[in-house]
Amino acid sequence: MACKKCGACCKETTMRIDISGKSQKDIEDYRKYLSLHACSSFIQGDTLTVLAPVMCSLLGYQEGKGYICSDYENRPEICRKFLCQKAKDVEVLNVNVNDTVKTKEATRG
Numbered sequence: 001m002a003c004k005k006c007g008a009c010c011k012e013t014t015m016r017i018d019i020s021g022k023s024q025k026d027i028e029d030y031r032k033y034l035s036l037h038a039c040s041s042f043i044q045g046d047t048l049t050v051l052a053p054v055m056c057s058l059l060g061y062q063e064g065k066g067y068i069c070s071d072y073e074n075r076p077e078i079c080r081k082f083l084c085q086k087a088k089d090v091e092v093l094n095v096n097v098n099d100t101v102k103t104k105e106a107t108r109g
């Protein structure tokens with residue numbers, strides 16, 4: 001099975017912020033503010049990606065099964081499109097990458 005049901009993907013929130021036109025000073029000040037709120041961040045081009053340690057309220061846990069989305073059929077599109085590196089690492093040895101992504105997407109959370 002591709003997904004390890006570890007719940008890591010649902011235990012934090014990711015936000016992407018357009019920082020084009022912002023000064024280096026403003027960006028560093030904002031990153032300092034984020035770090036004081038326990039958020040990590042990194043810059044890729046004009047985008048600041050913020051990782052906030054906020055668990056999704058729909059994440060559930062079942063003994064013996066692990067972490068599972070409690071509203072899987074209605075989960076947001078961003079959850080459906082998420083590509084899990086952990087799940088890929090498990091399958092990459094013997095499965096086609098496209099199959100891995102489909103398997104992971106079918107079992108996330």
Ligand code: SF4
Pocket residue numbers: 002003004005006007008009010067084085086087104107108109
């Ligand atoms: S999709 Fe990945 S991070 Fe999320 S629960 Fe499955 S293995 Fe863990």
Ligand code: SF4
Pocket residue numbers: 009010056057058059060068069070071072075076079108109
């Ligand atoms: S909606 Fe479900 S899949 Fe999406 S983050 Fe929440 S628990 Fe995870």
